[in-house]
Amino acid sequence: xxxxxxxxxxxxxxxxxxxxxxFYALGAYFGVTVVTRALAAGLPPxxxxxxxxxxxxxxxxxxxxxxxxxxxxxxxxESFQIILTFALVLMxxxxxxxxxGSSPYQMGNVYLVYGQWKIxxxxxxxxxxxxxxxxxxIALGMGFVLSRTRFGRIVRxxxxxxxxxxxLGVDMRRIYARVFTLGTALGTVGGxxxxxxxxxxxxxxxxxxxxxxxxxxxxxxxxxxxxxxxALLVGVLKAVAIAAYPELELLVIYVIVIAVLVLRPAGLFAxxxx
Amino acid sequence: xxxxxxxxxxxxxxxxALATARLDTxxxxxxxxxxxxxxxxxxxxxGAQVGEAGLRSAQWTTDRINKAGGILGRKLELVVEEESTxxxxxxxxxxxxxxNKVDVITGVISTGVSLAxxxxxxxxxxxxxxxxxxxxxxxxxxxxxxxxxxxSTDNECEAVMASIVVAKNWKGKxxxxxxxxxxxxxxxxxxxxxxxxxxxxxxxVTPVSDLWPKLGTTDFTAHxxxxxxxxxxxxxxxxxxxxASVLMKQAHAAGLVGNTKFVFVVAGGVHETxxxxxxxxxxxxxxxxxxxxxxxxxPLQKQFVKEYNDRYKEWPVFECERAYLVTSAYKAAVEKAAxxxxxxxxxxxxxxxxxxxxxxxxxxxxxxxxxxxxxxxNFYGGFTTYKNRFDFVTIDPVVKMTGPEVxxxxxxxxxxxxxxxKV
Numbered sequence: 001x002x003x004x005x006x007x008x009x010x011x012x013x014x015x016x017x018x019x020x021x022x023f024y025a026l027g028a029y030f031g032v033t034v035v036t037r038a039l040a041a042g043l044p045p046x047x048x049x050x051x052x053x054x055x056x057x058x059x060x061x062x063x064x065x066x067x068x069x070x071x072x073x074x075x076x077x078e079s080f081q082i083i084l085t086f087a088l089v090l091m092x093x094x095x096x097x098x099x100x101g102s103s104p105y106q107m108g109n110v111y112l113v114y115g116q117w118k119i120x121x122x123x124x125x126x127x128x129x130x131x132x133x134x135x136x137x138i139a140l141g142m143g144f145v146l147s148r149t150r151f152g153r154i155v156r157x158x159x160x161x162x163x164x165x166x167x168l169g170v171d172m173r174r175i176y177a178r179v180f181t182l183g184t185a186l187g188t189v190g191g192x193x194x195x196x197x198x199x200x201x202x203x204x205x206x207x208x209x210x211x212x213x214x215x216x217x218x219x220x221x222x223x224x225x226x227x228x229x230x231a232l233l234v235g236v237l238k239a240v241a242i243a244a245y246p247e248l249e250l251l252v253i254y255v256i257v258i259a260v261l262v263l264r265p266a267g268l269f270a271x272x273x274x
Numbered sequence: 275x276x277x278x279x280x281x282x283x284x285x286x287x288x289x290x291a292l293a294t295a296r297l298d299t300x301x302x303x304x305x306x307x308x309x310x311x312x313x314x315x316x317x318x319x320x321g322a323q324v325g326e327a328g329l330r331s332a333q334w335t336t337d338r339i340n341k342a343g344g345i346l347g348r349k350l351e352l353v354v355e356e357e358s359t360x361x362x363x364x365x366x367x368x369x370x371x372x373x374n375k376v377d378v379i380t381g382v383i384s385t386g387v388s389l390a391x392x393x394x395x396x397x398x399x400x401x402x403x404x405x406x407x408x409x410x411x412x413x414x415x416x417x418x419x420x421x422x423x424x425x426s427t428d429n430e431c432e433a434v435m436a437s438i439v440v441a442k443n444w445k446g447k448x449x450x451x452x453x454x455x456x457x458x459x460x461x462x463x464x465x466x467x468x469x470x471x472x473x474x475x476x477x478x479v480t481p482v483s484d485l486w487p488k489l490g491t492t493d494f495t496a497h498x499x500x501x502x503x504x505x506x507x508x509x510x511x512x513x514x515x516x517x518a519s520v521l522m523k524q525a526h527a528a529g530l531v532g533n534t535k536f537v538f539v540v541a542g543g544v545h546e547t548x549x550x551x552x553x554x555x556x557x558x559x560x561x562x563x564x565x566x567x568x569x570x571x572x573p574l575q576k577q578f579v580k581e582y583n584d585r586y587k588e589w590p591v592f593e594c595e596r597a598y599l600v601t602s603a604y605k606a607a608v609e610k611a612a613x614x615x616x617x618x619x620x621x622x623x624x625x626x627x628x629x630x631x632x633x634x635x636x637x638x639x640x641x642x643x644x645x646x647x648x649x650x651x652n653f654y655g656g657f658t659t660y661k662n663r664f665d666f667v668t669i670d671p672v673v674k675m676t677g678p679e680v681x682x683x684x685x686x687x688x689x690x691x692x693x694x695x696k697v
Binding site for chain 1: 319320322323326484485486487488490492493496497499500502503515516517519523524526527528529530547552
């Protein structure tokens with residue numbers, strides 16, 4: 001989802017937004033806070049997922065604010081954009097440290113509230129399946145919005161030719177704000193969805209950015225369908241490497257990244273984006 | 275106008291009086307100047323919890339020392355800097371030594387960082403007493419006889435303790451083992467020590483999987499799947515930070531907790547995160563050099579645990595003991611050295627000489643700095659239980675082992691030492 005946010009924003013606004021990792025981290029921290037408070041206030045545990053997603057969506061309200069900060073560098077060199085968005089990563093890290101402290105944050109005992117699913121000798125937490133399903137639904141939803149709605153057509157037109165879209169009367173500022181907010185929501189909701197099973201630390205933003213970039217490089221900048229496949233590829237390869245030869249866990253991903261950069265620099269799915 | 279002889283004598287006399295007055299007041303000025311102790315600790319990321327605990331304890335110890343009159347009448351003052359990457363931490367070490375001009379530098383938790391700090395301490399002739407960063411292999415290779423660096427206990431102490439307890443208590447109850455350890459010297463040394471000790475105790479085991487996630491991993495889903503596939507009788511882990519509880523939570527969710535035995539050699543350092551809801555009873559849990567709920571604890575430990583909990587609403591962990599030991603050892607060494615030279619403030623070299631062989635009471639009991647600059651401390655661990663007043667697991671009964679029982683003697687390799695045991 002973080003990679004999808006990165007792709008969406010780059011595809012339309014041509015901004016390499018490193019802060020997408022910070023949105024993921026903020027979503028996770030905020031998710032812990034809202035769910036903990038809601039449970040303390042008497043929320044039935046099975047409803048925590050609703051609160052978690054609502055929290056992630058609400059946090060996407062920071063999207064338009066950040067987009068406003070980025071406006072001056074839309075037409076500048078990419079290096080300016082990267083420096084500015086990296087500065088945002090550091091600022092968000094300090095804001096997080098100020099609000100939530102520097103210790104790792106974990107959510108209480110809600111991970112197994114939906115139980116476990118046993119298939120033979122394999123046990124899978126139902127929550128993991130919900131997250132996978134949510135990821136699939138969001139991907140389908142994104143596909144529907146981008147290909148079947150008026151907003152999606154405008155977004156695609158803007159991504160293809162900004163000047164022409166503007167000449168045809170598209171309010172670019174509004175489109176940019178909406179697209180950026182959508183990209184932010186993908187990050188914040190993604191972080192919120194993952195946190196019940198894991199922990200979040202201050203440096204998670206940078207880690208997520210690195211993985212998201214690996215996905216984007218493999219799939220090709222600007223390709224949403226490619227992102228979906230690229231993310232699956234990275235996840236599966238990592239899992240296979242851990243099971244077969246743990247030493248290759250990190251190496252295997254970057255070998256593919258290097259191979260793609262050398263053999264097909266535009267990415268495996270670059271054509272699909274066009 | 276020419277100066278008369280009387281005027282000249284008055285001038286010389288005045289100057290002499292002034293100079294004498296300066297000489298007289300100089301020691302008093304030195305006494306009033308605080309002793310500055312640099313502290314390097316982790317403040318962010320997966321190790322922040324442990325680093326913060328150490329810093330709190332260093333501050334508690336400093337306040338205690340100052341309330342009792344300071345060190346030879348001088349107040350102790352902490353100058354805190356962040357421990358992060360080896361490169362950046364070395365820069366901060368240099369800053370503390372050269373710019374802040376501290377008298378001693380303490381702290382450092384990461385083994386990787388201490389490997390970088392050790393040579394710099396020697397180069398700057400700066401006394402550095404490590405809390406927890408153990409630099410065994412690196413220092414043995416690069417600095418066999420450090421002068422200015424005082425290290426922490428050996429990397430493998432907690433693994434040695436856990437392995438001995440497990441070998442004795444679970445003999446014959448497991449055959450296949452899997453290791454999931456952080457991918458750096460600490461994790462690798464511990465896993466190796468465990469396998470050697472199993473062999474020594476005539477407990478032949480077959481490793482079916484050894485996984486090396488990087489320190490700070492927060493998603494173990496794929497690792498847990500690999501462990502499920504390997505189906506080991508026992509899982510050995512030396513994760514020591516917030517990642518330990520994430521691993522346990524995800525292992526529990528995947529149904530790995532049940533028939534499998536778990537050995538977490540040092541996760542007691544983040545014990546409050548090991549909730550009963552996902553941590554099994556009966557697993558081995560190492561607490562390192564202090565166990566917060568130890569019934570036979572010294573009055574010092576009981577006072578510390580109470581005050582720590584009153585103030586922070588948390589229960590202390592081993593990094594608290596490390597920070598207390600180091601801060602108190604510096605004070606004791608300065609006082610010991612001063613006594614030997616008639617009460618004057620000792621030089622760094624005299625403090626180092628006093629530290630070698632120094633015995634003192636730490637939070638976990640009696641401790642001692644060996645001549646090779648490595649401390650000996652008590653280690654605590656045991657099998658987990660839910661029978662307590664907390665929402666996290668504790669241990670019962672508590673096993674306590676002394677430094678010489680879990681740490682190899684000076685100048686002997688770990689494998690040779692293990693093989694020399696009579697079991």
